[in-house]
Amino acid sequence: MAKNALGREIPEFIEGYGKTKLFQGAFALKPEGYRAGGKIRCIDSTCTDKRVSDIKAAIAASGLKSGMTVSFHHHLRNGDYVVNMVIDACAEMGIKNLTLFPTALFGVHKKLIEHIKNGVISRIMGSVNGPIGQLVSEGGMDVPVVLRSHGGRPRAVISGDVHIDVAFIAAPTADKYGNICGTQGKSACGSLGYAFTDAQYADCVIAVTDNLQPYPAAPISMSQLNVDIVVEVPSIGDPAGIVSGTTKVTRDPLRLLIAKYASELIEASPYFKEGISFQTGAGGIPLAVTAFMKEAMIKKGIKGSFGLGGITGYFVELLKEGLVERLMDVQSFDLEAVRSIGENPKHIEISADWYANPWNSGAAVNMLDVVILGATEVDVNFNANVNTEADGALLHGTGGHQDTAAGAKLTIIAQPLLRGRIPCVTDNVYSVTTPGEVVDAIVTEYGITINPKRKDLLDACSAVKGLPLVSMDELVSRAHKMSGPTDPVATEDRIIGVVEWRDGTVIDVVRQLKTK
Amino acid sequence: MRRTMLYLPGNNPNMLTRGYLFGSDGLILDLEDAVAMAEKDTARILVQHFLRQGEFGSCEVTVRINGVDTEYWKDDLAAVVPFPALRGIRAPKVDDAATVKIIDEELSTIEDKNGIPVGRTKIFCLLETAKGIWNAFDIASASPRVAAIIPGGEDLTADLKTSRSNEGTELDWARRMLVFAARAAGVDPIDTVFPRVTDDAGLRKETEFIKQLGFEGKSVIHPNQIPIIHDVFNPTEQEIEKALKIVAAAKEAAERGQGAVSVDGRMVDIPVVKRAEYTLLKAGLLEVR
Numbered sequence: 001m002a003k004n005a006l007g008r009e010i011p012e013f014i015e016g017y018g019k020t021k022l023f024q025g026a027f028a029l030k031p032e033g034y035r036a037g038g039k040i041r042c043i044d045s046t047c048t049d050k051r052v053s054d055i056k057a058a059i060a061a062s063g064l065k066s067g068m069t070v071s072f073h074h075h076l077r078n079g080d081y082v083v084n085m086v087i088d089a090c091a092e093m094g095i096k097n098l099t100l101f102p103t104a105l106f107g108v109h110k111k112l113i114e115h116i117k118n119g120v121i122s123r124i125m126g127s128v129n130g131p132i133g134q135l136v137s138e139g140g141m142d143v144p145v146v147l148r149s150h151g152g153r154p155r156a157v158i159s160g161d162v163h164i165d166v167a168f169i170a171a172p173t174a175d176k177y178g179n180i181c182g183t184q185g186k187s188a189c190g191s192l193g194y195a196f197t198d199a200q201y202a203d204c205v206i207a208v209t210d211n212l213q214p215y216p217a218a219p220i221s222m223s224q225l226n227v228d229i230v231v232e233v234p235s236i237g238d239p240a241g242i243v244s245g246t247t248k249v250t251r252d253p254l255r256l257l258i259a260k261y262a263s264e265l266i267e268a269s270p271y272f273k274e275g276i277s278f279q280t281g282a283g284g285i286p287l288a289v290t291a292f293m294k295e296a297m298i299k300k301g302i303k304g305s306f307g308l309g310g311i312t313g314y315f316v317e318l319l320k321e322g323l324v325e326r327l328m329d330v331q332s333f334d335l336e337a338v339r340s341i342g343e344n345p346k347h348i349e350i351s352a353d354w355y356a357n358p359w360n361s362g363a364a365v366n367m368l369d370v371v372i373l374g375a376t377e378v379d380v381n382f383n384a385n386v387n388t389e390a391d392g393a394l395l396h397g398t399g400g401h402q403d404t405a406a407g408a409k410l411t412i413i414a415q416p417l418l419r420g421r422i423p424c425v426t427d428n429v430y431s432v433t434t435p436g437e438v439v440d441a442i443v444t445e446y447g448i449t450i451n452p453k454r455k456d457l458l459d460a461c462s463a464v465k466g467l468p469l470v471s472m473d474e475l476v477s478r479a480h481k482m483s484g485p486t487d488p489v490a491t492e493d494r495i496i497g498v499v500e501w502r503d504g505t506v507i508d509v510v511r512q513l514k515t516k
Numbered sequence: 517m518r519r520t521m522l523y524l525p526g527n528n529p530n531m532l533t534r535g536y537l538f539g540s541d542g543l544i545l546d547l548e549d550a551v552a553m554a555e556k557d558t559a560r561i562l563v564q565h566f567l568r569q570g571e572f573g574s575c576e577v578t579v580r581i582n583g584v585d586t587e588y589w590k591d592d593l594a595a596v597v598p599f600p601a602l603r604g605i606r607a608p609k610v611d612d613a614a615t616v617k618i619i620d621e622e623l624s625t626i627e628d629k630n631g632i633p634v635g636r637t638k639i640f641c642l643l644e645t646a647k648g649i650w651n652a653f654d655i656a657s658a659s660p661r662v663a664a665i666i667p668g669g670e671d672l673t674a675d676l677k678t679s680r681s682n683e684g685t686e687l688d689w690a691r692r693m694l695v696f697a698a699r700a701a702g703v704d705p706i707d708t709v710f711p712r713v714t715d716d717a718g719l720r721k722e723t724e725f726i727k728q729l730g731f732e733g734k735s736v737i738h739p740n741q742i743p744i745i746h747d748v749f750n751p752t753e754q755e756i757e758k759a760l761k762i763v764a765a766a767k768e769a770a771e772r773g774q775g776a777v778s779v780d781g782r783m784v785d786i787p788v789v790k791r792a793e794y795t796l797l798k799a800g801l802l803e804v805r
Contacts, residue, residue, distance in 0.1 A: 251714065253739035257537060445537050482533070 006383065006432055010506045016123070016143025017498050023507040026406050026438050031359045031503075036160030039203045041228070049176045050230045055089045055208070058231040059166075062204040066096045068165035069125075071202060073195035074104035075170065075182060075331065079241025082170040082208050084111045085233065091120045099123040101164060103153060103194040103352070104397045105132060108241060116141060125162065126153075127397020128497075136496055137393040139512040145394070145497050147387055147433075150330070151356025151363060151403035152502040154197035159359060161504055167202035169195050169227070170236045174209035175217035178227025182332075182349075183219065183342030185211030187237045190332025190341045191311075192221050196351030199226040210236045219342070221349060247312040247334045249291045250284040254416055254445055259288030261468065262372060262414045262443040267296050268464045269410050269457060271369040274302045277324075278370040279309040279404055282333045285414045286372040290314055297323055308364055309355070309371075309400060311347070316340040319347060328364050330355040330400075356403035358502050365400070365407025373401055375413050377429050380472055382436030382451050384413055385429040387499055390422045392489035392513050394497050398433055402502045405438040410457070414443040422486070423479035425472075430489055432508045433499060442475070449475050490514040517541045517798065518576070518664065518704055519733040519749040520742050521640075525550035526559035526579075532566045535575075538739035539746075542576040547592050548583070548608050556588055560595050567599035578640055580606040584618055593622055597637055598630040604638030604663055609671070611648045613658035616641065620659040635661060640706070644668025645675045649690045652697030664704035666735060667694050669711065680711070684722060695730040704732040713738040723748040751795045759792035760801075766792075 001009045004023040013019050021029075043050075052058050064070065070090075072083050083102065088111075090098060096119050104127045105112070113135055115121045125146040128136050136145055148156055156162045169192075172185040182192040187210055199205050199222050206229040216224075250256060262285070266272055278293070280286035291314070297304065304324040307315045311329040313336030318324045327347040332338045341347045355364050375384040376396070384405075389395045405411040415424050425442065440457060442449040447468030450458045461467050490513070497510035521542035524535040527550070535543050545566065551559040563579060579596045582588035584607070596602050607619055619639060627634045639661045643649050649667065656665050667690050673679060678686045691707065698705035707726045710719045723734060723745050734745050751759070762779050766789040769777040776785045796802035 251740060253538060254534060256740060445534060 004506065006435055006507065008432060008508050010509060011495070014144060014495050014498060014509070017146065017495075020498075021505045023435075023501045023505040026435055026501070029503045029505055031159065035158050036163070036201065038201050041226070043228070050178050050228065051176050052229055052231055055085055055231055055233065056093060058206045058208075058229050059086070059089055059093060059095070061229055062166045062206055064090070064095060064166045064204075066098070069099040069101050069163060071101040071164045071167045071198045072103070073169065073192065073198065074102060074106065075189040075192055075194060076187065076237040076242045077189075078106040078108045079187075079238040080106065080108055080170065081233075081235060081237050082168060083109055085208075086168050087112060087115050087120060091115055091118065096120055097122045099125060101162060102126040103150070104399075105129065107131075127399075129395050129397065133394040137510070137513050138515065139492070139494065139496060141496065144495050144509075147394075147398050147497060147499045149356065149398040149402040149500075149502045150194070150352045150400040151358055151365070152398070152500055152504065154351070154353040154357045155359045155502065156500075156504060157197050157201045158353065158357070159504070164198055164202035166204045166206060167195070167198035168206050168208055169199060169222070171207040171209040172236070173211045173213055173217055174207045174227075174230055175213050175215040176230055177215050178205075178207055178224040178230050179215070179217045179220045179222070180207050180209075180227065181217065181219050181221040183221070183338060184213075185209075187211070187235070187239060187242060188338050188342075189242050190338035191329045191349045193330035193350055193355060194352045196222065197353045204228050206231060208233055208236055210234060243332070243338055244334045247282060247287060247314055247336075249288050249314070252284060255284045256288055257445050258414050258416065258443055259285050260292055261448055262289045262412050263292035263296060264464070264467055265412060265441060265443060265448050265461065266293060266370055266410065268461045268467060269370070270460060271410055272296070272300075272302070275305040276302065276369050277304060277306045277308065277367060278372075279307065279368055279400075279408070280372045281310050282312050283374055285374070287312065287314055289372050289414065290318070294318060294323060306367075308368055309404065311337040311341070313337055316347070319344065328355070356400050356407070356502070358403070358406070363403070363407065365403045368404060368408040370410045371404040371408040371412070373405065373411065373413050374415050375401075375424070375433075377424050377426050378413055378439070378442050379426050379429040379436075380476055382439040382442070382472075383429050383432045384434040384436075384439055385431050386433045387497070388431045388510055390430075390486070392430055392491060392510075394510060398499070402434050405434045406502065411438055411440045412443055413439060413441070417444040417446055417475070417479055418482060421483050423483040425475050425479045427476065431499060431510050435501075435507065442472075444470075444475065446470050446475065446478060517733070518706055520736045520745050521576075521578070521706065521733065522736040522739065522742065523550065523580070523709070526563045527551050527555045529562060532562065532570060535739075536571060536573040538742050540575060540736060540739075540742050541733065542578060543572060544578050544580050544606050544735070546580045547588070548580045556582070560588075560592060564595045564599075567596055567601045570601070572601060576603045577601050578604045578606050578638075580608065583607075583609045584615055585609065590622060593619075593626055597623060597626045598632065602637065604640055606640040606642060606666075608642045609644050609648070610641040610655055611645055612651045613654040616655055616658035616662060620661055623661065637661065638663035640664045640666060642666050642668055643690075643694065644671035646672070649693055652694050653700055656697050656701030656703045662701070662703050664706045664732070665694055665698050666706045667691055667708050669708035682718065684725075691726060691729055691731070699730065705730060707731045707734040709735045709737040710741060711737065713740065716740075716744055719744050720748060749798065751799045755795055756799050756801065759795040759799075762789060762792035763796060
């Protein structure tokens, strides 16, 4: 057992994961060597149609066998039919022992539990939440899940840590020769950002579509160069679960208050000037921050350069009003965003690699000024946990948390001090997702708490009359006072989750919960 | 300042804990309408607990007690008056000066028993009937404890045998009457709540109207209403600039032994200076004297 740079005890070897590399610091590890190669693709030049009759035929044609790794993207979110459809088919075909490598899983994938139990899936590399998270946390899988960020995942593929045998790409529109886009069709989801690296690096790529268009389909997001097989199915997803309706700013007064403080912090920072870039996501508080920032931008007459990440209708509005010049979209959250990315050339589809991979020639997050994030808990050293809940169960994926925090010049975690009775600020987080060295401030309903290492920011905020600054000590003691003592999570020794930092080192491990 | 006085249900610990964070000028911990009959005791105990050790920031803290026609009001007073955090009580359904006097006497008894200077606890009177509005001046001047009078909204409308309209026509006269009575008696006129909590534009319009009538502020039913009301009541930059000029000119004139002076071509006499000083006071640019 060795300690990583955050003092977390990490075994040198984890059964089912392998030899570990210890987290050394957010920017410490520099890569060496070459990118992973892939199988040379080739198609019979007389073949003008890559279609096969159904999913089983596609699986058979791909050469997928027991023990291989299959990948999926999560752009269809909670409306996705493709993951369940493929794994059901694998089960019927007697394929077992698969490694599932999704960009994220949702509640709709609860059905996979039966395939975990019957041995079709033996390993998951990707976020596990809801019932699957609970199952894993209670020891329901033989090997630990591996949690990677949106940037860490393509890094793992490109650097050869993970090899994808077959990538199944849910395609809202495709043609018979494998040109794909996400902006058209009844299951339109907008950006297909998370799927790009899989298409480039998998040995075999299967497009699964419910909207086949004549060749060549247009617009084209991912081209025929990387798609081997096309299969048409009646439906790839439920539109109601794929995109939400219009995203509205919250009316919850507590969240609005937190958002107002976060916005005031941004305004006080040196980054609030012409050309500011920001990522705020779709949650209640972040969206409200965007609304407050919009007011401030209009008042001070400044315009932003770009909005990044998961894009909502609210960002689209900013683009239309000229308050940001571009949107860089790795994931489109609502109908407005889907419409906009299909129509407006200033609304750009970017891959997860482009978005967040630390090991390429420059990810978009590096150009980011401000990001607003959440967390289930943050500790006195500003370390943030987004993966586990207060009861120690795996509940959330890492998403772009690590990547944007590392990239942005101002990383703000904004959240209420307590959720119910559970404090969000604690002495020591149960599990670290993002190290405190890349978190600049916590904003709660009690005010703004700045990481002492950002003295510049502290000075800038102190100069603004009326900004409620609260020290970390004060915040923690307030949380203690309000919530009272809480019992530590009782765990077994067995590791059920490995949390990787975006560079592939192990920042923390999650252990199996003791049965009650 | 009493631009905003936010109601917090007395049986909701979450709101009682965080209410002050929303930045209203005052808080009203409510034991009356927000609390169901079955929870009256629970709410009283909870409110007492919060007065003992809760946080209220710089808010003026009041408690809305149950009416003198109920069995609860004396228990309510006995439970809350002893705590230094309490600045006053908001009394519902005050119809006449006699009601004020009954409450005044009870407060004096409790204050005396607890070794508190008699008269410390202010009374904020809710005038929720036609009779109450008619007696507004008498009520406002019934005791030195009276700090403000407030028209009722829903109850008053019901007593007038009409309904609440978007334009507030039915409350128009009551509001004007109340401002006159309050100003004549030297207490604050504070307006009733705006019930449509998601209608920001409607709230702004009503607040602009009641500010013009002469109200000092408004009762608030939802935290999101606070910034809108403050925005209306806070002097604009132009108003502040003008007020600074007037006050400076008046000061200069006084030093030179002159009476009236002219600012931007307009005569500035004592009432204009007073108004300018009041503007600066509201903008936080002048100390209370």
